[in-house]
Amino acid sequence: MTPSDAPQSRWSDLDRPPLNVPALRRGLLRPGGLWTSLDVVETTGSTNSDLARRAAAGLAEGTVLVAEEQTAGRGRLDRTWTAPARSGLFFSVFVTPGDVPVHRWGWLPLLAGVATATGLARAAGVDTALKWPNDLLVTVEGEERKAGGILAERAGNGVVVGIGLNVSLRTDELPAPTAASLALAGAVSTDRETLLRGVLRSLEHWYGQWRAADGDAAASGLQEAYAAGCATLGRTVRAQLPGDRTLTGEAVAIDGDGRLILSTDDGLQEPVSAGDIVHLRGVGGGLT
Known part of the structure; x- marks a missing residue:
């Protein structure tokens, strides 16, 4: 499968344009930053599985893989995650917190939750609550519903962290009555490039804070931030x-x-x- 390096000229749903990969790379890949590469594929089974296979052979920290569509997306305990093409953000990142004690690596999915929630608050104007341990909740018509989830897996010498987020799903496209999307929650922006940049920049910030504190969730402020946003x-x-x-x-x-x-x-x-x-x-x- 070849990564897409340029936007496609045609797409089936005018409300769901493909991601502009060169623009994302310009905005996110910088010398000294966490993100070292970013690829987008049109479709794949699971971005987590793809990065885990690559990590087994050696993979640079800061690798980002995004899929316009996942056909076999996985949640925790191998639960399935499906959504129409280009209706959400489906991506995984690879990190190697080698200087952090391994027993503290369990904070990475919680860290990703805090980063996603804070990134979306700025980029989408949506309050996102955290259901321990790995769900992202939004409020639709006064009811809490799941709009996303996080899956972290050990791979190679590091961890693959996957994030799935429903962005533009309409009511008739939801996989379950308890699901939701940012659009249904009244997001001020559903531009996926804006949202992806916001979440990845927030993830870089929180990961940097956590690593600088040797993975100490209290010293890095992560434990307090998670508790404050935990529904x-x-x-x-x-x-x-x-x-x-x-x-x-x-x-x-x-x-x-x-x-x-x-x-x-x-x-x-x-x-x-x-x-x-x-x-x-x-x-x-x-x-x-």
Whole structure:
């Protein structure tokens, strides 16, 4: 598959033009910056899978791969992610935080959530809340709905972080009643190039802060920022764990390891890690 180096002259949906790759490269690739290469492919199964395969053979930090369409996009636990071509942002980045202790790498998907939310606030004018551990929520007609998700995977000597975001999906195109898009949430801009630049610049900022603090989420401000934007905190939730176990309690904090702390009825403070969660649901509405 050959990366697209120039906008296509024709497209089927005039509201969904292809990305302008040279313009994106001019705006994002700079000496000394995090992003070292950026390619766009017309269609692929999964940008995460593509970068993971390349990482196994050696890949430069800061590689960005964007797909106009994903035919086998994956969420956490291999859940599927589908959307019409050019209706969203589907991209993955490769980072190698080699000087950060490996036990702190689990913060990378949460970091990507903070970066995406803050980037979209500036570029799209949309408040994006974070559902721990990896969902991006927007409000449509007073209801919280999922507009995007994040998937981080170890690959080669680093981590591939994938972000999928519904941008211009119309109501009849949504994969589920609980889904949404930025357009349906009233975004002031649905220009995908503007949004992609905003998210990648925000991701570069937060990643730089986190690495400079040796991956310490508190010292870098990441832990506080995540908690401030996390819709899960303060709610009673039910965590479905492997082996058909469930744990119900009020989500009271995100600890220094990125785990969700639940306060149960018996007075215990139970930490739950993202790797242990099968589903997380709100009790009494919300966080579907």
